[in-house]
Amino acid sequence: MKHVVSTGANRGIGLELARHYQAEGWRVTGVCRETSYELERFATQVIDEIDVTSQECIERLVEALQGQTIDLLINNAGLMLDETLGSIDFDSLRLQMEINAFAPIRISEALLPNLPAGSKIANMTSRMGSIADNDSGGRYGYRASKAAFNALGRSLAVDLKERGIAVAQLHPGFVKTRMVNFGGIITPEEAVAGLAARIEALNLENAGSFWHSNGDELPW
Numbered sequence: 001m002k003h004v005v006s007t008g009a010n011r012g013i014g015l016e017l018a019r020h021y022q023a024e025g026w027r028v029t030g031v032c033r034e035t036s037y038e039l040e041r042f043a044t045q046v047i048d049e050i051d052v053t054s055q056e057c058i059e060r061l062v063e064a065l066q067g068q069t070i071d072l073l074i075n076n077a078g079l080m081l082d083e084t085l086g087s088i089d090f091d092s093l094r095l096q097m098e099i100n101a102f103a104p105i106r107i108s109e110a111l112l113p114n115l116p117a118g119s120k121i122a123n124m125t126s127r128m129g130s131i132a133d134n135d136s137g138g139r140y141g142y143r144a145s146k147a148a149f150n151a152l153g154r155s156l157a158v159d160l161k162e163r164g165i166a167v168a169q170l171h172p173g174f175v176k177t178r179m180v181n182f183g184g185i186i187t188p189e190e191a192v193a194g195l196a197a198r199i200e201a202l203n204l205e206n207a208g209s210f211w212h213s214n215g216d217e218l219p220w
Contacts, residue, residue: 005029005070007052007107008077009043010036013124013172013195016188017074018042020196029068031061031077052077052103053095058110070114072199075104076124080142093141100145105152117164122199123153125169127212132219150210150220157208166207170198173213 004021008014009030015038022028022042030043031050040046047064050057079099081092104123115121127133129146150169157167172191194213210218 001025001027002071003027003029003069004072004074005031005065005111006074006076007031007050007104008124009046010034010039010048013175013188013191014074014076015039015042016192017076017195020192021072024196026071029065052107053098055106058106061107062110065111065114068114069116070111070119072120072122073108073111073115074122074124075107077103078124080139082138082142083140085138085140088140093144096141096145097148100142101148101152104149105156108156115165119165120199120202121156121160121165121167122195122202123149123156123167123169124195125149125153125171125210127171127218130210130219154208161204161207164204166202166204168198168202168207169210170195171210171212171218 004026006014006017009018010032018028018030018039019042028043029045029047030039031047032039033050035046035048047061050061077099079096081096083089083092108121126146128139128143129150131147134143153167153169160167172195173186175186175188175191191213198211198213210220212218
């Protein structure tokens with residue numbers, strides 16, 4: 001049975017990813033700060049009380065997954081805050097950088113012993129991290145952290161290719177989740193259907209790409 005490990009799994013896109021892969025017959029490990037009844041319905045294993053910015057929590061995550069092979073690691077945990085030019089809160093920028101950019105690389109590096117050749121890493125980023133696509137400004141911390149994540153994820157894809165591990169940056173779309181006060185365009189179910197298709201199509205030849213869930217390749 002294939003094994004997927006996903007962070008930020010207790011709600012929104014993360015919860016729908018857990019539901020999808022459970023329905024596909026995968027063993028699902030959900031990683032989150034606080035578990036939920038819904039996640040426990042779909043996940044074989046729940047590892048909660050994990051703060052992805054904490055080295056102590058990452059070490060506990062590694063211990064909980066010791067000896068388990070991971071076929072798919074989904075770095076989904078994220079945070080979006082807003083800043084106004086003229087009163088930017090730099091602590092907000094730092095926090096988003098820690099969660100959105102640094103934590104996924106920290107987790108990926110820590111779990112490398114669990115990832116054999118043929119496994120995959122799916123990084124949930126955003127087209128808001130595209131510098132070429134930014135024509136509306138604002139969201140300084142979120143945009144910067146996702147742009148940094150894209151750069152880090154691209155390097156991860158290059159470095160892991162020789163180990164037979166394929167990595168991609170994936171934009172789910174504007175999804176109706178709590179992060180955007182449910183003001184999105186598509187449902188989590190629609191987003192995850194597209195994301196799962198992109199993950200299925202991911203291989204060593206197209207690794208390092210930046211994809212929209214609808215299949216479009218996005219500009220960096």
